Amino acid sequence: MSDERQNPAEPTTEADLDPGHYHLRLYVAGQTSKSLAAMANLKRFCEEHLAGRYDIEVVDLMTNPQLAAGDQILAIPTLVRRLPSPLKRIIGDLSNTDKVLVGLDIRPKVDAP
Amino acid sequence: MASEAEQHPTLPKVETGITGFDEITFGGLPAGRPSLVCGAAGCGKTLFATTFLVNGATLFDEPGVFMSFEERAEDLVANVASLGYDLDRLVAEGRIAIDHVRVERSEIEETGEYDLDGLFIRLGYAVDTVKAKRVVLDTIETLFSGFSDASILRAELRRLFGWIKDRGLTAVITGERGEGQLTRQGLEEYVSDCVVLLDNRVEDQITTRRLRVVKYRGSAHGTNEYPFLIDAEGISVLPVTSADLDYAAPGGIISSGIAGLDEMLEPGGFHRGSSILISGEAGTGKTMISSSMIDAACRRGERCMSFVFEESGDQICRNASSIGLDLAQHVQAGLLRFEAARPSLFGLEMHLARMHRDIDRFDPSLVVVDPLSALRGPATEMQATILRMVDLLKCRGITALFTSLRIDGAVDLADDFGVSSLMDSWIKLQSVEANGERSRTLYVIKARGMRHSHQVREFLMSDAGIRLIDAYIGPSGVLTGTARLIQEAEEQAAALRRRQENERRRREATRRRLSIERQIAELEAGLEAAEEEERLLLGENEAREARIASDRREIAKRRGAAG
Numbered sequence: 001m002s003d004e005r006q007n008p009a010e011p012t013t014e015a016d017l018d019p020g021h022y023h024l025r026l027y028v029a030g031q032t033s034k035s036l037a038a039m040a041n042l043k044r045f046c047e048e049h050l051a052g053r054y055d056i057e058v059v060d061l062m063t064n065p066q067l068a069a070g071d072q073i074l075a076i077p078t079l080v081r082r083l084p085s086p087l088k089r090i091i092g093d094l095s096n097t098d099k100v101l102v103g104l105d106i107r108p109k110v111d112a113p
Numbered sequence: 114m115a116s117e118a119e120q121h122p123t124l125p126k127v128e129t130g131i132t133g134f135d136e137i138t139f140g141g142l143p144a145g146r147p148s149l150v151c152g153a154a155g156c157g158k159t160l161f162a163t164t165f166l167v168n169g170a171t172l173f174d175e176p177g178v179f180m181s182f183e184e185r186a187e188d189l190v191a192n193v194a195s196l197g198y199d200l201d202r203l204v205a206e207g208r209i210a211i212d213h214v215r216v217e218r219s220e221i222e223e224t225g226e227y228d229l230d231g232l233f234i235r236l237g238y239a240v241d242t243v244k245a246k247r248v249v250l251d252t253i254e255t256l257f258s259g260f261s262d263a264s265i266l267r268a269e270l271r272r273l274f275g276w277i278k279d280r281g282l283t284a285v286i287t288g289e290r291g292e293g294q295l296t297r298q299g300l301e302e303y304v305s306d307c308v309v310l311l312d313n314r315v316e317d318q319i320t321t322r323r324l325r326v327v328k329y330r331g332s333a334h335g336t337n338e339y340p341f342l343i344d345a346e347g348i349s350v351l352p353v354t355s356a357d358l359d360y361a362a363p364g365g366i367i368s369s370g371i372a373g374l375d376e377m378l379e380p381g382g383f384h385r386g387s388s389i390l391i392s393g394e395a396g397t398g399k400t401m402i403s404s405s406m407i408d409a410a411c412r413r414g415e416r417c418m419s420f421v422f423e424e425s426g427d428q429i430c431r432n433a434s435s436i437g438l439d440l441a442q443h444v445q446a447g448l449l450r451f452e453a454a455r456p457s458l459f460g461l462e463m464h465l466a467r468m469h470r471d472i473d474r475f476d477p478s479l480v481v482v483d484p485l486s487a488l489r490g491p492a493t494e495m496q497a498t499i500l501r502m503v504d505l506l507k508c509r510g511i512t513a514l515f516t517s518l519r520i521d522g523a524v525d526l527a528d529d530f531g532v533s534s535l536m537d538s539w540i541k542l543q544s545v546e547a548n549g550e551r552s553r554t555l556y557v558i559k560a561r562g563m564r565h566s567h568q569v570r571e572f573l574m575s576d577a578g579i580r581l582i583d584a585y586i587g588p589s590g591v592l593t594g595t596a597r598l599i600q601e602a603e604e605q606a607a608a609l610r611r612r613q614e615n616e617r618r619r620r621e622a623t624r625r626r627l628s629i630e631r632q633i634a635e636l637e638a639g640l641e642a643a644e645e646e647e648r649l650l651l652g653e654n655e656a657r658e659a660r661i662a663s664d665r666r667e668i669a670k671r672r673g674a675a676g
Contacts, residue, residue: 029234068235074214
């Protein structure tokens with residue numbers, strides 16, 4: 001189990017240096033409607049609020065089931081904000097915009113300027 | 114009921130390997146279905162589930178997946194290590210997979226629709242990895258604290274249990290006991306095949322764990338509350354309510370190790386497999402008599418187990434050496450085992466449960482409970498417990514020796530916890546206090562199936578063992594101790610007097626006989642003298658007559674007559 005946990009933690013070395021960088025990982029299980037909706041919603045948010053300082057990694061648990069335990073995935077779809085810390089989990093198809101923004105701590109940043 | 118279940122094997126079952134549980138469910142948990150194990154905090158749900166899984170992997174070659182929603186894998190491993198379960202090794206060998214599912218409400222933000230496919234994927238992945246046949250979900254209700262949308266959760270749980278059935282996995286799902294229902298979230302609605310309720314009740318500051326099979330669809334099961342035990346040996350359930358009286362009475366007579374006591378019983382000892390009660394006041398020698406019996410059994414090469422509630426095993430060994438019994442050698446030889454525990458350590462049920470398990474493991478032919486009266490509890494429960502204890506031993510053909518402390522000195526048949534009727538033999542020890550001293554006496558109140566002495570015997574304990582002496586029954590009662598010695602001396606003196614009198618009378622008779630003989634001799638001598646005289650007189654007469662005749666002839670010749 002412990003080695004499974006390390007697998008998703010490997011990437012994003014250059015992004016670690018940038019404190020404002022968002023490293024997001026979206027867990028889905030197959031091409032369900034909820035997954036597709038979540039992916040579309042996520043792309044839209046990021047382009048609107050985090051343009052240029054984000055990267056998205058999509059993990060399909062149907063093909064990589066061993067990755068589910070590492071990020072404590074239960075619900076599908078789950079969006080994990082790996083950076084900036086602390087780690088955040090947002091579950092659902094991301095259709096509630098306000099909650100996503102609060103969950104990713106984007107709202108305050110947007111409101112400030 | 115058991116035979117019925119065997120005759121109609123309608124429902125395939127999976128053994129849990131938990132002592133006793135498989136008996137009361139006639140085979141274990143339903144195979145390929147989820148079962149619910151519920152109970153309040155700290156009543157052993159996780160342990161039950163872990164045992165089910167570990168036994169599956171080690172005893173029945175059925176790998177398992179432990180999905181923990183509460184404890185981390187490391188904590189789980191540490192917690193069950195005390196029971197001798199090496200989860201780390203089983204995980205390394207690929208026979209068990211542990212997945213800790215952490216549900217942290219603060220880390221989860223819900224936005225829109227979701228399902229629990231992640232959980233399914235994780236479980237499925239773990240099951241596939243070890244090719245599991247058994248699954249534990251502990252405690253899945255934790256999910257309800259992590260997700261706010263209960264309706265989604267309920268739908269997903271229903272789907273999960275359906276999925277478990279489809280995969281043919283035998284699952285144990287644990288649930289926290291809720292108010293008014295078996296589990297907080299009403300899991301019993303989804304898991305309806307088999308529901309086991311664990312309970313941990315405190316009465317008089319003593320905790321007793323109990324287990325009950327609430328329901329078992331499609332199968333007969335024991336419906337009572339059964340005590341169960343968690344200790345260093347794991348978990349064991351006791352189907353102790355099965356008090357059938359159909360046990361076989363084993364043959365044979367066993368010696369009590371005390372020659373005098375054996376003599377009091379007509380066959381020369383107790384029946385094998387009988388239950389013997391030794392009652393008496395403090396200091397009457399109950400433990401010494403039981404020690405003698407243990408020693409005798411061990412010398413015959415039989416295994417003995419002694420449950421002691423007031424002393425330690427070492428102490429009993431030491432005390433027994435004062436009457437010349439070396440119990441320590443039997444302990445070393447593995448023939449004798451002492452199980453010492455304070456009576457207040459557990460409730461009655463737990464004591465019984467512990468004894469049950471220890472007896473099954475050690476397989477003794479003689480069991481000593483010393484003293485029975487140390488066990489405390491409500492009178493009714495007390496009698497029921499002792500009844501089951503006696504049955505437990507009887508159905509195994511084990512000779513049982515119980516000692517019981519009696520406060521009073523009188524022959525009161527009331528204060529025996531109502532156990533006397535359960536006992537086959539009853540030896541009563543009594544201290545007799547008279548003439549400023551106490552002495553120990555013993556008598557047999559009853560001995561089923563044998564004639565026995567009704568006499569009160571005094572017994573002495575010395576470094577040569579226990580020796581029984583016939584007690585003297587005088588006009589003022591039983592004479593013991595010094596009084597008995599005085600009586601003995603008096604009897605000896607009387608015997609001496611009688612012997613001397615006899616001697617005197619015999620000498621007198623001899624003297625008289627001799628005197629008569631002397632008289633006879635004198636008379637005979639007189640007779641002889643008289644006869645001699647008579648003979649002499651007769652001779653003189655003849656001589657005189659002859660002389661007269663010759664004289665006549667002379668005279669005639671001189672006269673010249675021709676005659």
